[in-house]
Each structure stands twice: as structure tokens, then as C-alpha cells.
Amino acid sequence: MFKPSVKVLEKVILGKKFTTNYKIYYKNPETGKLGSFFHDVPMKDNKTNLFNMVIEIPQHTNPKYEVSKTDILNPIVQDTKKGKLRFINNLFPYKGYICSYGCIPQTWEDPALEGDNDPLDVLDISTGKVLNTGDIQQVKALGSLGLIDDNEIDWKIISISNNSEDFDKINSLEDVEKTYPGLLEGIRFWFANYKVSNKFKNEFLHDGKFLGVQETLKIIEECHNSWKKLVSKKKTELKVKDPLIFTETNVNEDFKKLLDSKLNEFENSLSKEDQKEIKDFEVDGFDSKWYFRK
Numbered sequence: 001m002f003k004p005s006v007k008v009l010e011k012v013i014l015g016k017k018f019t020t021n022y023k024i025y026y027k028n029p030e031t032g033k034l035g036s037f038f039h040d041v042p043m044k045d046n047k048t049n050l051f052n053m054v055i056e057i058p059q060h061t062n063p064k065y066e067v068s069k070t071d072i073l074n075p076i077v078q079d080t081k082k083g084k085l086r087f088i089n090n091l092f093p094y095k096g097y098i099c100s101y102g103c104i105p106q107t108w109e110d111p112a113l114e115g116d117n118d119p120l121d122v123l124d125i126s127t128g129k130v131l132n133t134g135d136i137q138q139v140k141a142l143g144s145l146g147l148i149d150d151n152e153i154d155w156k157i158i159s160i161s162n163n164s165e166d167f168d169k170i171n172s173l174e175d176v177e178k179t180y181p182g183l184l185e186g187i188r189f190w191f192a193n194y195k196v197s198n199k200f201k202n203e204f205l206h207d208g209k210f211l212g213v214q215e216t217l218k219i220i221e222e223c224h225n226s227w228k229k230l231v232s233k234k235k236t237e238l239k240v241k242d243p244l245i246f247t248e249t250n251v252n253e254d255f256k257k258l259l260d261s262k263l264n265e266f267e268n269s270l271s272k273e274d275q276k277e278i279k280d281f282e283v284d285g286f287d288s289k290w291y292f293r294k
Contacts, residue, residue, distance in 0.1 A: 011134040023075035035248035038074035041105035050138035057101040069243035084285040099123040107223035116152040126164035144216040146205030193293040
């Protein structure tokens with residue numbers, strides 16, 4: 001049986017799971033300092049030249065975790081909607097998310113270019129792996145699907161991890177279709193329908209056509225350049241909705257001390273009851289039903 005060897009970089013957790021206080025912080029394995037998943041993790045792995053993928057949502061899970069744009073150091077948090085924690089419904093035949101889901105750090109979909117103001121979303125189509133929120137792995141870009149979400153462009157990069165047993169034989173969307181027949185159509189169906197409360201299906205760019213490797217690499221490079229422009233802005237140039245640009249090197253020392261204090265306080269306060277794993281179906285706001293869409 002295939003046994004994955006995902007290299008898990010260190011991370012620090014603050015707060016109880018399934019609360020608005022729950023945050024996962026990136027910890028630089030070389031310096032030991034807390035940093036930003038968004039700004040401090042490099043876009044590419046220098047040794048492999050593959051893209052780094054920050055895992056936000058493991059495959060087949062429902063909680064909607066994402067890298068925060070509004071918290072200092074951009075920890076991973078659970079998204080909220082109308083004051084409630086957000087979960088993704090089960091869209092038959094898919095339990096939770098169809099693939100492991102996350103983002104490519106040091107990329108940004110610029111709202112000035114009709115982007116959604118987030119790092120680029122990336123899906124890992126690998127099978128046989130168990131990933132956790134906050135893990136970082138290296139992936140190869142295979143193609144992309146352009147989603148239009150609330151009138152904003154929201155690219156979905158299709159990728160495969162270098163820990164996958166199929167990594168060497170899958171280098172294009174054509175290879176994906178040969179090796180995992182029906183998966184690409186399933187991904188398109190899932191993104192068209194995953195918001196089950198919507199009366200209408202989500203729309204796509206290019207009539208829902210997947211773009212190939214070269215076009216996808218251009219999209220990633222454009223979003224990396226947008227990120228460079230973002231982090232080079234002067235304070236007077238920043239817009240209200242721009243993501244916070246606090247990194248390992250420029251975050252305020254007072255914040256570091258306060259965060260360290262909170263982390264120590266949280267760790268010392270944990271009882272056996274606190275450490276029990278909470279199941280998502282026990283949380284208010286999670287609808288564990290199955291939904292069917294044509």
C-alpha cells in the first residue's frame with residue numbers, strides 16, 4: 001500500500017477547534033519564529049522547483065478553513081457567514097471537499113483585476129494521503145479552472161503532490177483523464193454546485209473549459225507579480241480591504257509578546273476535557289445531510 005511521506009512543517013495552534021478563536025500559525029522551521037502562511041512561505045520549493053501548497057481543507061472534510069487576510073500573521077481560521085462557522089455541504093457523491101484544498105503562498109488575485117482578493121486556490125488530486133490543515137507540501141501544476149464567484153474571478157489550480165505514487169506519470173490534464181477518468185468532470189460539477197443553497201449554478205470563465213499547463217503557469221506568475229506589488233505598497237497606498245502585510249520580520253514586538261503569552265496560557269489551561277476531539281456534526285451550523293444536484 002502507498003504510504004505518503006508528506007513533510008509537515010511546524011505549526012502552532014491557538015484556541016479550541018470549531019470556535020472563532022481557533023487559529024493555526026505557521027512556524028518557520030529554520031528560525032523557529034512565527035510567520036505568515038500568506039507572505040513568509042515561499043511560492044516555490046527551491047530544491048524541486050515545485051509550488052508550495054498550504055493545506056487549508058483536507059479532502060472529504062467539511063469545515064471551511066482559510067488563510068486569514070485580516071489577522072496579523074495570516075493564520076488559518078475557520079470562515080464564518082452571518083456569525084456562524086462555515087461548513088461545506090455534502091454534494092452527492094462527494095463527502096465534503098472533492099480534493100485536498102489550499103492555496104499557493106505569495107500569490108494574490110488582485111481585485112483591481114477582478115480577482116477575489118485571496119491567494120490562488122489549489123487542489124491536490126493525489127490519492128492515498130492523509131493531510132491536515134496547516135501542512136505544507138510541494139505540488140506540480142497540471143491545469144486550472146476559472147470560477148466566477150460573486151462576480152469575482154477565482155482560479156482553481158489543479159495539481160498533484162510529489163508524494164503521490166502517480167506523480168511521474170501525470171504531467172497534463174490529458175494524463176489526469178487517463179489515470180483518473182471522470183475526475184476533472186467531477187471537479188467542474190462540484191464547483192458548479194457546491195453552494196447547495198444557491199438557486200443557480202456557479203459560472204465559469206472560458207465556458208467551463210480547463211486551461212492547460214502553460215496557461216496555468218502564466219496565471220500563477222501573474223498572481224505572484226500582483227503579490228509583489230501588494231507587499232511593496234507604502235502604507236499610504238494600501239486600501240482598506242487589502243490583506244494585512246505582517247510577516248515574521250516586520251510584525252510588532254508587542255504583538256509577538258502578546259501572542260506568546262496567549263499561546264502559553266492556552267497550552268497551560270488545557271484539561272483532558274478540552275483536549276477531547278470535537279466532531280463537526282456536533283457543531284451548530286453544520287448540516288450533515290446529503291444534497292443532490294443535476
